[in-house]
Structures are given as C-alpha cells and as structure tokens.
Amino acid sequence: MKINHERLKAIIKGFKNKKIIVLGDYYLDEYVETESTEFSPEAPVPRAIIKEIRHIPGAAGNVAVGFAALGADVHAIGVVGKDESGRILCSEMEKRRINTQGIVADSSRITGTFTRIMLKGGSNVKQHVIRLDKENFYKTSGETKKEVKKSFENKLENSSAVFVADYDETHGTGVVDGELLNHVAEMCKNAGVLSVGISRANIENFKNFGILVCNKKEAEGALGAPVKIENPEEASINLLEKNKAKRTIVTLGKDGLSGAENNNSIKLQSFARQVVDVCGAGDSLSAVLTLSCLSGANFEEACEIAGVGAAIAVSKNGTASVTAEEIEKFYDFQPGVL
Secondary structure, X not given: OOXXXXXXXXXXXXXXXXXXXXXXXXXXXXXXXXXXXXXXXXXXXXXOEEEEEEEEEEEHHHHHHHHHHOOOEEEEEEEEEOXXXXXXXXXXXXXXXXXXXXXXXXXXXXXXXXXXXXXXXXXXXXXXXXXXXXXXXXXXXXXXHHHHHHHHHHHHOOOOEEEEEEOOOOOOOOOOXXXXXXXXXXXXXXXXXXXXXXXXXXXXXXXXOOEEEEEHHHHHHHHOOXXXXXXXXXXXXXXXXXXXXXXXXXXXXXXXXXXXXXXXXXXXXXXXXXXXXOOOHHHHHHHHHHHHHHOOOOHHHHHHHHHHHHHHHHOOOOOOOOXXXXXXXXXXXXXXXX
C-alpha cells in the first residue's frame, strides 16, 4: 500500500459534503430473520418462526447509502411504486440523510424488492435459505422517464458528480436507457460534472462517461471476450477505448482490480482479510472511488482507497456500507503505512 496516513486523511477530508446525484434503479432489500428447532407437521421442512424483519435500501439505494455513509450530500433520483415497499424504501433512505425528492412514485409499477430468508437453527448457525424477488414486468412509461430526466436536470448545476446505477436485469423495465445515458453524459460534460456508471447487464451502452466500474463478468459481456486474470489490464484498456470513457475499473474478486486511464493501466491486489458477504462490495468500491477522485486523489490512489473500501464491505454481513473512519482504521493496521 503506497498512500501514507497524512495523504489519506487529506483525501478523505474532501469526501464531506460533496454533492452526489445517484440516478438509477432503486430496490428494497428485506431480511427476514427466522429461527427453527423443529419440522413442520405438514411437510418435511423447517418450521421457521419470524424473529425480525429488517429493511435496507438496495441496488441504486445501496449506492446512495454508501455515499451518505462517507459524508457526501446525496440526492436520489429514480422510480418506485406507490406501495408500502416504496414508502419503506424512501423512509429508510431519509433516515440515512439521503434526499428523496427526486424519487418518482408511479402507481403503474411496484417497488422492486429482494427478500432474503435467513434461518437459524438450534446450533445458532445462520443460513441464507432463499431469496424471493418482486420485479416489474413492463417498461417504465415515457411520462415517468420525463419526470426522472427533469429531476436530474434540476439538480445537476450544483452537483459534484452524477452516478448512474443501472440495475435492470429484466429486459428493459428499468429507468435507465440509451437516451437517458447519452443525455447524462452530454449534460455532465457541458456542466463540468463527473459522470460515473455501473451496470449489471448493459455497460456497453455507457458511452463518454468519466468513470465506468464493472466486475469481471460484466466486462466480459461488454467486450465479448474473457478477462485474462494474468493480464486484466488489457480488458480495462479495451473497455476504455470501446466506451470512450476517461477511466475504467474492472473488479476481479479475490484477484483485486485493474484500471485504465488515458491508455495507462494499473493492477492492484485484493486487500480483503476476511470475506463474510460480498453483497454490495462493488457499490462501496464505486462510492469510495468516486469521492476519492473528487477529493484530489490521482487515479492509482483512488483505486487503492476504493479497494480498501471493498475489503471492508466484504467483511460485513448483508448489504453493508463503509465509513471514512473505517478506511482510516484499516490503514492504521497495515505495516509500513504510518
């Protein structure tokens, strides 16, 4: 690790109050905590007693939470249904100091919800048994997309960065499409605002963005070729050239990450010391990376700090965020840094 403590503190200090728009697909993560000590009399399955139900903003919501946890001033822009899940999602974001005025409630849609059933037995070992998802089956209406676009335009002038989180995995039902992406890229360029993008299945549609972040599988889908672990920098450069981006990051799980900037590439090892749950690690990395770049870090420094953010995220249970204090503490325990 190359960043000394004083340099790190100077970069992290810049995180506070950066104004970030998070535009994308907002979901609700629901954790149903259950216990079982016997089988059901109806079938050979556990009889699970519900002990607790927890709600956490998911998908673009987790990205927004990640920025807020690092001290940024976050404005959420997206679509939910006019339903209980949508109300809970907005409430949970507001509890975390996220402005939800840009969230459009559409009565023709449901709020996408990922329900995870967690089961603990007599030995106190907890298992993730199944995930139950609620998804929309129809495309977002043109009228709703106009509202989203208007919210983005109204918030852009005073923003430091626009983060587009495309979590659509259901064949075009999400809010992010090619027209919106082109509009965001052009408006950000004209306003001098950093544009950052992530996408589960459509990263190839993100053209002319400031930063693109994707994992190995997403990069392979965009490039139509495997990412070589022995030379992942090649994929980062190819993605940069193909998408006309200024910077690209490809995360590689236990193998770290690779990045490219102006046809120069880097590769960093993973900083993870303990992997408990990888859920949301990419979101944490993306938020830390964006704020580091906005706070004066060069590209290699930003990638290193982002890698540390991901390492902290995977050490936690469930959909988790990372704080600036946790990043500092992580560096405190690394030999040769202080």
